[in-house]
Structures are given as structure tokens and as C-alpha cells.
Amino acid sequence: MGTLKILSLAWVLFLICCDLRTDIQSPTDTIRNDEYELDRAFPNLTFDMPVELTSAEDNTGRIFVIEQRGTIQVFANADDVKQSAVFLDIESEVSSGGEKGLLGLAFHPEYETNGYFYVNYTRSAPLETVISRFKVSASNPNMADPKSETILLRFNQPYGNHNGGKLAFGNDGFLYISTGDGGSGGDPKNNAQDRSVLLGKILRIDVNNTTGNFAYGIPADNPYAGNKEGYREEIYAYGMRNAWRFSFDRQTGTLWAGDVGQNKIEEVDIIEKGGNYGWRIMEGNECYKTNTCKTDGLKEPIWYYEQGGDTGQSVTGGFVCRDKHLPGLEGKYIYGDYVTGNIWALTHADNKAIKNERIAKVVGGLSAFGEDHEKNLYVLAYSSGKIYKIVSVK
Template sequence: MHLTFLIFFMFVTGCSAADKSSDQSTDNPAIDNAYHIEEAFPELEFTRPVDLQDPGDGSNRLFVVEQRGIISVFPNDPQVQEVTTFLDIEERVDDRSNEEGLLGLAFHPDYQQNGYFYVNYTTPDSKTHISRFQVAPDDPDKAVASSEQVLLSYEQPYGNHNGGGVAFGPDGYFYIAVGDGGSGGDPHGHGQNRKTLLSNILRIDVDNPDDGKKYGIPSDNPFVNNDQGYREEIYAYGLRNVWRFSFDPENGRLWAGDVGQNRFEEIDIVKKGGNYGWNTMEAKHCFSPKENCNQSGLEPPVWEYDRSQGDVSVTGGFVYRGPSHAELQGLYIYADYVSGRIWALDYSDMDNPVNTEIVDANVAISSFGVDADNELYLCAFDGNIYKLSSE
């Protein structure tokens, strides 16, 4: 367990072990196996890995992002002995605060043809950069560090709540998770302010830039051509700090884990134009004011958990679509960073979701990733990449 993070997190959020409310995990009788995690690549070790991605080019390689500003590449082979540094932008990245650094990686859907990939990182001048890079034309294991094109940049008022996730959706557009800017309790009111990029999930078109910009605004974004000064990049808002989100490849649903403030962590299915309530709500509960808050027009989470058992920072995961664990098919697999517990959420009955703990991993799980076969991996701050096992 990463003690520095735990102390920092409790200071920022006001977390208290006395918070005891809401329902915790239930049991899914369809899950019969006893699961554990095992090292997927026993010979490899990383420094604070925060993302794992498959490039989608049929090469059977994996790319691991280290928070300090390094992306490594290696064959997807459990016997692999070493990695190659794909990109090193450590000098451009500020990772002094626990939640800053190189935070996300996404490959263009046509990466095999155009060689474009995109990153999300924080800079020494307190900004987030959303940047595009290109692979070297003569070496698929090397990126051209000088090819950076900053598509979007925005100020970060504090060193925490930077979001970090980036991904291309099934619609081909580029999605970006942006936190509320930090501190605690959203002191600047970003959550319900659609005139800022903070506290949102953004959606942009990286292939068809508008005049004067390096990206375009999809024509069906919810606030296109508004006359109220709302940012047209916004896809959904009222999110405190979505660190990780993912799309279900079978139905396109956008799943997100949103980190709570004092008492509750939440899982959301994010819809276009949805308002997820922060800082009026914390999960399904009033935050400000603490009682009788106006919940009209707000999207509740599909699941929440409280902090009474030491779970205080959700790590969003993936709907499992891999070949190895048939009984987990279609279930949303996610974790808590601080406790290391891993759950499988069955949302097939929307009115009665079932959440089952499948592993108590006792490691700080920073992120999940999937390979070309949609097999699931876990990044942990002990430096290892893990996978689920029922053997």
C-alpha cells in the first residue's frame, strides 16, 4: 500500500474512518471461481506504472506508461526479459505531486497507417497538455519525441484531481477525462460550471480541425453552438475526478470510476450531455448543501461504495470481454487503489446490479488495461503488471 498517497488523500478529502453508510458488496452466485492476481511479466518491473495499452496494429506488443514520463514497449509474452523505451518526455513532465505526471496514452484508430498516438500529462507551469506524437518511420519501437503537437492545454489550479484518462471511442472521436482542478470540495465551483474544461469528460475530433484550432468539435456534442459561453468540447460534466474510463467494445457504453470526496466512491455509465452532480452530490448523496439538495436533472451513479472498510479511491476498469474467464464475461471489473480490492459489477439487471468482490489484492492498483484479445491486466505501484487468475 502506498502510504504517502493514503496520507495525502485523507488530508485532501477529509476522509474519516468513521464514515459508515450505503450498501457494500453483495455476492453473485454465478461467480464460482476463487480468483487471485499473478505477475503477467515476472521479469519486468516499472516505476509507478499508470497505464497499459495495446496499439491496435496487430503487432502483439504492449505499451506501459510510467508516471515520471516514460512509455515502454515490449512483446506481449510472459517470458519477456526486457523493455524498450518508446518515448521519454521526463524533462517535460511535472510529477512532483502524487497525482501529476504522464497520466494517459491512446493510439489513433488508424495508428498502423498514420503512426499517431496521444498523451495526457502535467507540466512544470501547472498545466495539462493533451499532445499528439508520431512513431519513427523506420522503427516501430521508437517514437519521435520532437514530433509533439500540443492539441489542447488548460490550467491546473492545484496539484491533484488532474483526471488523466484518454481514449478513442467507437465513434472515432477522442475522449479526455478532466478532474475538477483539485484541493478538496471543489472550491472554485468547477463541477457545475460548463464554461470551464475542468470537471468534465471532453470529446473532440482530432482528424478534422476547426479553423484556428488543432482539433474539431463533433457536430453532435451537447453544447455545440450554445450562446451561454459553455465549452463546446464538453461531452459530460459534474465529475469530480475521473481517473480511468473505458468503452465496452460490445455495446459502446462509456464506464467511469469517479473518485469521491469524504464518504463515497462511484461508478458511472456516462451519457452525452449528462450532469453527474459534483459538487451538489457525492455519488447518490447530497454534498452541498448536505441536506435537501436539488437533484433535478442529475445522473446518479450505477453503483457506489462507502469508505467504512478502507476503500477510499476507486480505480475504474473495463467490462471484461477476454477469453480466459467465462463467468466474468460482460461484468465491469474495477478496483480500489488504497485497499487493493477488486470487484465484478453485474449490471445486466439495471434495477438490481450485483457487485462481487473477486480479489483482495493488497497492492495499490493504479490502472487497468487490455491487450488485443481484450484480456485484462492491472498496473500496480509495486512496479508489477498483474493479471487475474483462477488457477
């Protein structure tokens, strides 16, 4: 479906001045280095601004891809697949463009029996983030019931950028949500440090139970569960600028996130319960806009890089590699940069970085990484709409 997308002048200007900047290049179908390459996956398919790839873990092997304007496509996990089907279309409800849109998708751990899945999207009038539950159609497993929406959570977005967007279930069965600091530049309302608001956070909720008037439950061990200070009980961690993409290590359960920087530093974080990751006190490993700052109690990134040159300007969080076809990358954190398309493998131990190596490069805007049910790693190219698979050349 679709062809190569040509960006409008307004969109190009937005990318130049804001976080989701990209260098427009002609996409290629195989990108090599000495050890790894990106091979075109599902070459008969292209997508309209893809921002997420995942599976339902329901033993069908199907792949689901989010298109930012408001659709989810589903297709068989086969190299020669000829077409995808529209699993969900909520484009009429979604406010998209820039960093807004349909941004996150997570399937309930018991999806195979209950048919529930969850989405994260922005809508207008007023501009807000919506976390909703839908259910698959009773008659067609490749189609959701569009009338089944149950809104669990919504909150205002003061600006049009830094909307976060990721959803994922942890091994604890709870739903984790990244929110972003609400936008503009420099977090003018200091949302990321304000624990009375949901912006600039990683949230954790219980979708199987309810607490008080909420349409969801508050896990009993959330850092601020039952607090009397007015802090939001949904908060799991805070001090995030825009953790666009996060993931859980399938083997250890460790939560990794890439947090997009302001004007200088991109960072990779290991997220711990109750952690304060510093924004806007710090950007990466440096005090933000000051020479000195109070760093007591702040969590440092496990890795960071300075913006500029051929390195990058907007981190895209990825996955700890558990792909059996990539033994040389086993246990390494695979992540990249949206602008330059660089893809790195971070070797680590005991929550400390040991070595960071560039292993590949994609063109067309590296919007997300994805995993299928067999833990194969994929790379999504935003402007070309193509999907690539990381493979070993040795």
C-alpha cells in the same frame, strides 16, 4: 527494469491526506479467492509507478505501459519477456508527483498506417494539463519521434490534484478525455458544474479535423456544439470530480467511469452524452454537505460504495470484461479501489446494477486496469511496479 519502490515520507503523508492513499504492504505474486486469482504477468519486468497499460491495436500484440514520471515502456506480450524499451521519454517536460504526471495514452484508430498516438500530461510554470499528439519513429517501431509533438489542447490546473488523465477513442472515432475538477477539496470554484470551463468533465474532440482556431475539431453532435451561452464545445459530460479512469465496453460501446469521491462515497457511472453527474451538488447518491439539494436532471451512479474499513477510499475504474479466458465474468464491469486493492465484478442489465462481488485483491496501490489486444485483463500495482493478470482457477 527497476525494483520494488519505497515511498518517501512526504509521499506517504500525501497519500494519507489526499485521494491517492494506500496501505503499504509486501507484494505477493499470486493472490487467490475461490474462483479467480491474480497471477504475476511478465515476471521479469517491473515498472516505475505504472498508471496505464494498453495496446496499439496494430497487429503486433505489443504492450505499452505508462510510468508516471514521464516515460512509456513497450514490450512483447510474452510471459518470458526479459526487457522493455523506452517508447517515449518526456520526463523533462512533465510535472509529476502526487496526482500529476504522464497520465494517459491512446493510439489513433489508424495507428498502423499514420503512426499517431496521444498523451495526457501535466507540466508546470504555469501548472497545466497538456493533450499532445506524437508520431512513431519512421525507422524504429519501438520508439516514438520525440520531436513530433503537436499540442492539441492545454488548460490551467488551479491546484496540484484532481487532474483526471484518461484518454480513449470511442467507436465513433473521437478522442475522449477526463479532466478532473481542478483540485483542492470540495471543488472550491465549482468547476465541475461550470460549463464555461473544461475542468470536471469528460471531453470529446475530433483529432482528424479542425474547427475555427482549434487544433482539433468539435463533433457536430457534441452537446454544446455551436452554443451561444459560452459553454465549452468540447464538453461531452460534466459534474465529475475526478474520473481518473474510464473505458468503453468493446462489445456495446458503453462508456463507464469510476469517479473518485471526496470524503464519503465512491461511484461508478455510465456516461451519457450531455449528462450531469452531480458533483459538487452530490457525492455519490447523497447531497454534498447538505441534507437536501436539487437533484433534477442529475445522473445517478449505477453503483457506489461508502469509504472506510476494508472496502476502500478511492475507486479505480476498470473494464467490462470481454476476456475469452474468463467466461464467468463476461459482460461484468471489473473495477477496484486504489487504497484497499479490492477488485469487484459488477453484474448489470439495462444500466442498473444487479450484484457486486469481490473477486480478488491486489496490494501496492491499484492504479489502473488494462487490456491487451486479445482483451485479457490486467491489474497495475503502483508502488511495487508489478503487473498482474486476472485468471480463473476453475
